[in-house]
Amino acid sequence: MNKADRIRQVALDWQVTRPEIDPRPMVRVLAVLRSALELEKATEKLFARYDLNTATFGVLATLRRSSPPEGMTLSQLAQFVLVTPASITNRVDRLEARGLVERYDATNDRRCWLVRLTQKGYDLINELIPQHVENERQLLSGLNEQEQEQLYLLLLKLLASLEDD
Numbered sequence: 001m002n003k004a005d006r007i008r009q010v011a012l013d014w015q016v017t018r019p020e021i022d023p024r025p026m027v028r029v030l031a032v033l034r035s036a037l038e039l040e041k042a043t044e045k046l047f048a049r050y051d052l053n054t055a056t057f058g059v060l061a062t063l064r065r066s067s068p069p070e071g072m073t074l075s076q077l078a079q080f081v082l083v084t085p086a087s088i089t090n091r092v093d094r095l096e097a098r099g100l101v102e103r104y105d106a107t108n109d110r111r112c113w114l115v116r117l118t119q120k121g122y123d124l125i126n127e128l129i130p131q132h133v134e135n136e137r138q139l140l141s142g143l144n145e146q147e148q149e150q151l152y153l154l155l156l157k158l159l160a161s162l163e164d165d
Contacts (some may be wrong), residue, residue, distance in 0.1 A: 003038070007031050032158075039139055046135050050128055051098070055083075057132075059091045060100060060125040063117045070106060071116030100124060 001009070007027055014023035040054060047057050062080045063072065072080070078088040092115050095101040100121030103113045117125065140148050 003034055004031075007034065042139055043132070043135065046128075046131060050124065052128075055087075055091050056095055057128070059088070059095060060117065060121055061129070063101065063115065064122065064125045064129070067116060069116070071104075071114035073112055073114060077115055095121065 007030055010030065011023045011027040014021060014026070043057075044053060047053050052060070058081045059077065062077060066072070066080050067077075074085055074088050074092065077092070078085045081088060081091075083091075092101060092103060096103055099118055101115050102118050103115050105112070106114045143151060
């Protein structure tokens, strides 16, 4: 039995054991969560070859695609990566120790550091991005282009509704 069949079985089991409860919301969320876990596991395999993980890749990718040449503050970076400032500091520390990013004081205010890619970090993310895109293309290959777009739009709608709460 594959994972999709197991989720279907969960719904059937709930219908038998608690027929007064509609299990559809529960198994739909379960399907989203399981899918996210499987996608993360598959992307982590690629990142591990570069001694990265999803968290550190997110920082490098954000700096490559969204940062001005002078870099981004830790607060800006945290907003783009969708994490707390404390989380971003830890990620930047790890990347800085590997020489992939540099943190510097561009404002003479020791509370406001800028972070930017080093040449080594720039080269690494440029090498990794095409592989990452291909990996994700393969991960989505079970859906046709129209289904992928529909999934994307539905997930954005779901995410927006969750943020309203």
